[in-house]
Amino acid sequence: xxxxxxxxxxxxxxxxxxxxxxVRVRGLVKTFGEHRAVDGIDLDVxxxxxxxxxxxxxxxxxxxxxMLATLLKIDEGRAEIFGVDVAGNPHVIRQLVGVTGQYxxxxxxxxxxxxxxxxxxxxxxxxxxxxSISTELLGQFGLEDAADKxxxxxxxxxxxxxxxxxxxITRPPLIFLDEPTTGLDPxxxxxxxxxxxxxxxxxxxxxxxxxYLDEADQLADRVAVIDHGRKVAEGTPDELKTAVGDSTLxxxxxxxxxxxTAVEVVRRVLxxxxxxxxxxxxxxxxxxxxxxxxxxxIALRSAGVSITSVSVDKPSLDEVFLALTGHETxxxxxxxxxxxx
Amino acid sequence: xxxxxxxxxxxxRAAERVASARTRVSVxxxxxxxxxxxxxALKKMRRNPEQFFDVALQPLLFTAMFAFIFGGAIxxxxxxxxxxxxxxxxxxxxxxxxxxxxxxxxxxxxxxxxDRFKSLPIxxxxxxxxxxxxxxxxxxxAATLTFAMGLVMGYRPDGGPAGVLAxxxxxxxxxxxxxxxxxxxxxxxxxxxxxxxxxxxxxFPLTFLSNAFVPVETLPGWLAAFVRVNPxxxxxxxxxxxANHAVVSGEVxxxxxxxxxxxxxxxxxxxxxxxxxx
Numbered sequence: 165x166x167x168x169x170x171x172x173x174x175x176x177x178x179x180x181x182x183x184x185x186x187v188r189v190r191g192l193v194k195t196f197g198e199h200r201a202v203d204g205i206d207l208d209v210x211x212x213x214x215x216x217x218x219x220x221x222x223x224x225x226x227x228x229x230x231m232l233a234t235l236l237k238i239d240e241g242r243a244e245i246f247g248v249d250v251a252g253n254p255h256v257i258r259q260l261v262g263v264t265g266q267y268x269x270x271x272x273x274x275x276x277x278x279x280x281x282x283x284x285x286x287x288x289x290x291x292x293x294x295x296s297i298s299t300e301l302l303g304q305f306g307l308e309d310a311a312d313k314x315x316x317x318x319x320x321x322x323x324x325x326x327x328x329x330x331x332x333i334t335r336p337p338l339i340f341l342d343e344p345t346t347g348l349d350p351x352x353x354x355x356x357x358x359x360x361x362x363x364x365x366x367x368x369x370x371x372x373x374x375x376y377l378d379e380a381d382q383l384a385d386r387v388a389v390i391d392h393g394r395k396v397a398e399g400t401p402d403e404l405k406t407a408v409g410d411s412t413l414x415x416x417x418x419x420x421x422x423x424x425t426a427v428e429v430v431r432r433v434l435x436x437x438x439x440x441x442x443x444x445x446x447x448x449x450x451x452x453x454x455x456x457x458x459x460x461x462i463a464l465r466s467a468g469v470s471i472t473s474v475s476v477d478k479p480s481l482d483e484v485f486l487a488l489t490g491h492e493t494x495x496x497x498x499x500x501x502x503x504x505x
Numbered sequence: 506x507x508x509x510x511x512x513x514x515x516x517x518r519a520a521e522r523v524a525s526a527r528t529r530v531s532v533x534x535x536x537x538x539x540x541x542x543x544x545x546a547l548k549k550m551r552r553n554p555e556q557f558f559d560v561a562l563q564p565l566l567f568t569a570m571f572a573f574i575f576g577g578a579i580x581x582x583x584x585x586x587x588x589x590x591x592x593x594x595x596x597x598x599x600x601x602x603x604x605x606x607x608x609x610x611x612x613x614x615x616x617x618x619x620d621r622f623k624s625l626p627i628x629x630x631x632x633x634x635x636x637x638x639x640x641x642x643x644x645x646x647a648a649t650l651t652f653a654m655g656l657v658m659g660y661r662p663d664g665g666p667a668g669v670l671a672x673x674x675x676x677x678x679x680x681x682x683x684x685x686x687x688x689x690x691x692x693x694x695x696x697x698x699x700x701x702x703x704x705x706x707x708x709f710p711l712t713f714l715s716n717a718f719v720p721v722e723t724l725p726g727w728l729a730a731f732v733r734v735n736p737x738x739x740x741x742x743x744x745x746x747x748a749n750h751a752v753v754s755g756e757v758x759x760x761x762x763x764x765x766x767x768x769x770x771x772x773x774x775x776x777x778x779x780x781x782x783x
Contacts, residue, residue, distance in 0.1 A: 186519065211519060233624050237781075246523045256526040258626035260519070269621040273549040285541045286627050288534065314552075330621065337519035367516035 186211045186338050186369035187232065191241035194227050194393075201227045203393035204241070211246075214360065214370040216384030216401075218377065220485070224393040225373035226266060229340050232371070233263045245338060262331030266342040268323035269330075270315055276302060276326050277311045283330050301329040305359070321352035328359065339363060341372040345379060357382055377484055381405065389488055397488050405479065407487055412479045413449040413457045418470040420445035426469050433463045439486050448483055451476070527626075535628040542635020550639065559605055560643045564598050564651035571718060572658060579719060587660035591651060592672065592744035593717030596737055598647040599680035600712055604704040606640050607687030611697040614779075630776050633692075637684050644680035648673040652748075668751035672744045675757060679740050682764035685771035692778040717741045736763040 187209035194202040202224040209215040217225050230236040232243055234254040243250040250257050263269075270279045277298050284294035302311045305325040310318065318326065324344065331339060344360065345353040360383055363370055374380055380387045381401040389397040389404070397404065417426060423445060430438045430449050434456060438449045449460060457476050464471065479487075530538075550556050571590055572583050580586035610633065613619065622632045652662075652669055662669050687704055694700040714728065715737040721729050732738050736759075743756035 235620060235623055246519050248523060248526075253528065255529060255626055256523070258624060259526045260522055261624070263621070263624040265617065265620055267617045269617040269619075269624075271545065271618040272616065273552050274545065278548065282541060282545055283621065283625065286538055286622075286625055286631075288537075335517050337517045337522050367518065369519070 184211050185209065185244075186213075186246060187215075187371060188244040188247075189228075189232070189241065190243075192228060192231060192238065192243060193240035194224070194231055194236060195239050200393050202231070205390065205393070205395050207388060207395070209369060209371055210386075211369050212364065212367065213385040214364055214372065214383050216380040216387040217371070217373040217390055218375070218380045218387050218484075219373070219390035220375060223390045225390055226342055227393075228390070229263075229342050229371070229373060233261055233340055234258055235263070259334070260336055260338055262334075262336040262339045264324075264328045264331045264339070264341050264344060266346065268315075268327040270323065270326050272315050275312045275314055276307050276318070279315070279326065280330060280333065284333050287334050289333065297333055301332065305329045306355075321348050321356075324348065324352075324356065325359075328356075332363075335366075335368075337367070338369045338371065341370060343373055343375065346375065353379075377404075377479065389484065391485065391488075404484065407484070410479075411451050411454045411457075412477050412483055413451055413460060414473075414475045414477060415447050415449065415464075415471055416443075416473040417445040417447075418472045422469050423447065425467060426464060429463045429467050429469065430460060433459050439483065445472075448486075450479065450483070450487070530626070530628040535631060538627045538631035539634045539638060542631050543638035544635075546636040546639035547642070550642070556605075556609070557643070557646065560598070560602055560647040561650060563601060564594065564647055565654050567597065568594050568651055568654040568658065575718060584659050587655055587658060588662070588745070588749050589720070590718060591655040591660055591662075592748055593715075593741050594655075595648050595651045595672065595676050595744055596679075596715070596717055596740045597712045598651055599644050599676045600683065600708055600737070602640065602643050602647050603680050603684040603687050604701070604708055605643075606637060606684040607689075607691035607704055608697050608700045610636055610688055610691040611694060611700045614691070615697075629780055630772070633688055633775055633779055637681060637688065640684060641677060641681060644677040645673065647680075648676040662748045664748045664751035668747045668749070671751075671753070672747040675743060675747060675760065676740070679760060679764055682767050685768050685775060689771045689775040689778065692775050711735060711737050715741060736760065739763060 185208055187207060189205060189207040192202055192205045192207075193200065205224070205228055207215075207217075207228075217228065219225050227236065231238045232245065232250060234250060234257050238251050245257055245260055248256050248260070270276075271282065274282065280298035280301055281294050284297050285291070289297060299311075302308050305328070307322060307326060307329070310322060315323065315326070328341070328344070341360065345356050348356060357379075360370055360372070370383075372383065381404075384401055387399065387401055387404055388395050397407075415426065417423060423440070426447060427438055427440075430436070430447075434449070434451075436450060438447045440447050449457075451457060454476050457474075461471075461474065568591070571594065572586060575590070576583035576586035580589060613636070619632065652660075652673065655662075664672070686707070687700070690703050690707075691700050694703060715732055715735045717737065721732050721738075724732060739756050739759040740763075743754060743760045746752045746754040746756060
């Protein structure tokens, strides 16, 4: 069950040419005091793809992105964007990359239109053109009606859209999106996904971070899973899901002491290993097809194992992590604060 | 809402972008970007008028207060104290306004929009210098109001309108230059409150251990020695010479020299520490 091209940090043959790579990262390290937030990450993002960096809070996703966007100093390792060294040519990198952060980086004191105008002018767009670009982007992102309202009256989704619009003013060939849909309602989320797909159709490359397996599945051509500052796996979303099964049968046993019996039954029926959850009496069974759930349940019934609750679900990020790393996601708020500092 | 970008648009070609990317920001671009940042700061001031409280209230309050408290003791009466004191208040007010520049920059830097400024291909100095250019307005208001308050209280500067204008101009230039020092404090301090605290510690000795409110001759020797070298004293004397006598004295030169030194030291330091913040 190897979805991963495990690459030791710093190693791995360099791809020939390298110009077809939008991002090439080797052995990237960022240390905050004692804490190694990013601990030797390698990434290859091909031109024209959507690349997802998947991981829990505090895994080092944002820190990685901020280093690539020249917002944080790279402590060790090397990063190239379209063949340009990030540490050596920050000014060039800033012309090639559009960054949309986790928290909207727009000016609260200005209206949406003024924001876009300011960012256009700052990047050398002439006055009349800045005005027309702003209007155009406001239209594309459905913000015409709110164009002249202060940002303080904007909803979370509207801010995100404005933020993304601001990143697209000069149509940069590479776009970084840091958790673009965290905190958005499902409808807005779907719209954001469409927008991101549109960017790639336009010739852009997108590097995004997410905590959601389904988001990576929906959007990304390839995914790297990051945990504790290290890459634990890389592959297509399908490969990733194969590792954890297409769906998961979640069982809560009436009597926790019957767990060993249940494990035995699952092994016999499916020939695979269930994942024990820290919660007493709960186990998750990866399934290749959802239909197999019935077989497991019938077998448990005939073995006399009583069940309190049962559900079949898509595998969650937790399960991906359990399968890949053998432990649960444990990104805590403390790490997160450090990362955002 | 249709957020999908029309496919009819020209496709983005990375290689062309890399080839056409500029490697550095020109001086002209830097100036343009600074003016854009100043525009932003002015918009912000207009939408948060409470920012003008300090520059509006302090001149009015301090002028009246100091004149009536110290006037009799130092100069015999209020009217003869005004020519001595008004230039002192001008210097003090402008310095306090500088301090606000640093504090507000620090507050601003903690907001998300500064992340975007950092991610844009713009001169690193522009986000720092822009608000300072906008603050020229605040220095002008502060200095003008102080003189206006003096006039209301019976101050009749012998330097005439030209002298007073020159004095205001000098105060504004000094304020702008010294603001670089507070901007640097703004980029190194941990929080806006810290900026305020540190700035106060710099500001109080500088303004009160000067000739702003009392004649130097009345001070003990060791203090007089410090007061004579304090740049604020030079500013105050220069302002007095301009406003009261319409004389461009050597003190003006010393003040401008001190300003140049402050900019030469603190502008590069500010940019460096702003960059390191990333």
